[in-house]
Amino acid sequence: MTAVHLGPAVAPTRDSARAFVDEHVIPHADAFDRAERVPEDLLDRIGAAGLWAPFLAPEHGGAGLDMVTFGGIHEEVGRGCSSVRSLLTVHTMASWAVQRWGTPEQRERWLPAMAAGAVLGAFCLTEPQAGSDIQGIEATARRRAGGWALTGTKKWITGGQRADVFLVFARTARGTGAFLVPRTTPGVEVTPIRGILGTRASMLAEVVFHDVALDEDALVGPDGFASGMVVTGVLDLGRYSVAAGSVGIVQACLDACAAYADRRSVSAGALRDLHPIRAKISDMVTDAHAGRLLYEHAGRLRDQGDAGTLMATFVAKYFASVAAARHASAAVQVHGANGCGPDAPVARFYRDAKVMEIIEGSTEIQQLTIAEDAFRRSAR
Known part of the structure; x- marks a missing residue:
């Protein structure tokens, strides 16, 4: 991605999103579908338009957008391309979790870049056997000196091929924990999933965590709270x-x-x-x-x-x-x-x-x- 913008200069609106979609998404959506990916230049344009996470507070680089306007923006993007809207959805979920439950240090580290789209997030809950049933997940995070060791497999992860950071849910000794895992962390393996029925350009992936070593500050919210x-x-x-x-x-x-x-x-x-x-x-x-x-x-x-x-x-x-x-x-x-x-x-x-x-x-x-x-x- 290109340089970080500290939030949109002007808050996006439904009308501005409609104009953006008409110009940059609809003419190319079928090509995205055939290529099974969204090109980097569009990801950058989305960031410049302030569409990645406009609901974030201004101090975190967002526009403090209300949910009705946020819904209108996602309707307009969905009108153009459901794959692009899906990428916005999972990025929204990851960045909202950091804003809501992250520490001040986590918010400072991640949110301005996520608001700008310089760092893209993905939401890692679904597993091959358990699906999205959080009670049935098998991924585990165990305590180790100075942090955690994360092991498990997540599947059907929207944006997983491209995401820079994963919000991963895993079982801990106290219940379920949520962890921020940068893509470049040793032990993270990403395998593209192709030929999906719909939302083909949403860059689905299977993400495997092989005894991934995480620092203490990877945990979002209290242990067992997720x-x-x-x-x-x-x-x-x-x-x-x-x-x-x-x-x-x-x-x-x-x-x-x-x-x-x-x-x-x-x-x-x-x-x-x-x-x-x-x-x-x-x-x-x-x-x-x-x-x-x-x-x-x-x-x-x-x-x-x-x-x-x-x-x-x-x-x-x-x-x-x-x-x-x-x-x-x-x-x-x-x-x-x-x-x-x-x-x-x-x-x-x-x-x-x-x-x-x-x-x-x-x-x-x-x-x-x-x-x-x-x-x-x-x-x-």
Whole structure:
């Protein structure tokens, strides 16, 4: 990456993010998908635009951005490329954890560079067997003289091929710990994962930690504290980003279908005049509005410190990810064979949308959690 900027000169907005995406992301998103990576020059541009971690406090190099605006930015990026939005998501999760639970020394060391994008973060929870179940993780961190020894394997790590620092969750004698591990630490092995169904440019990797020696100051927060941290904070922020990004996919499907139907004719007449096409587009309009209202509601609650933001984010992520998958399928249908080719953006939306129903809590997990909350409320 290029030189560190100590925070954006001007706080990014939804409008500035939309302009950035229209100029730098959408024209190249299919090429990113084919190459299975995001180029370095775009990563630098994202940093110059202040988009990596604008929610960080100004004293840490951020813009102190509110969550509703943050959600709007992630919607716009998701409209352009879900892979780019995924990189923003995991970087957000890592940098937010440092701001929330890091020591003053950790914040000073990491946050200005993370705000600028000079240091990119990745979130290492998922494992080959346990998935994202923090109770089942097998990676371990044991005490050694002057620090820790970290051993374990993490898989499906978004941005893992490119990240400069990993936020790694591992079992300790006291529970679960979270550790900041620079990529260059001896014993860290990164293996790219290619050919993934969707978000192909998100630079997924398997990351193996071979008895990695860490100093005492690698631990984020108290030893054994990380389980609650993940459930109540970091994963909630990830879900929020995915909810907003999924609305972006719905909007992208709407834009693509409206433009295609407006210029395409078939034997039955102009495509735009056919009722089945209008019905699909009407549903996209409606769900884009609904999904946007849901994540904005969750964002306002988070800004207010209201605990209700957790369930509101579950609802927003569930609705938006399911809607994205449904409308991406409809978008391919509207485009017909023209939507099935390797250069068809709607084909990319279709593959990316399926991933949204799995990451940051699958659709089934969302259903279980939302229903359980409804039962709890009815029992009052």
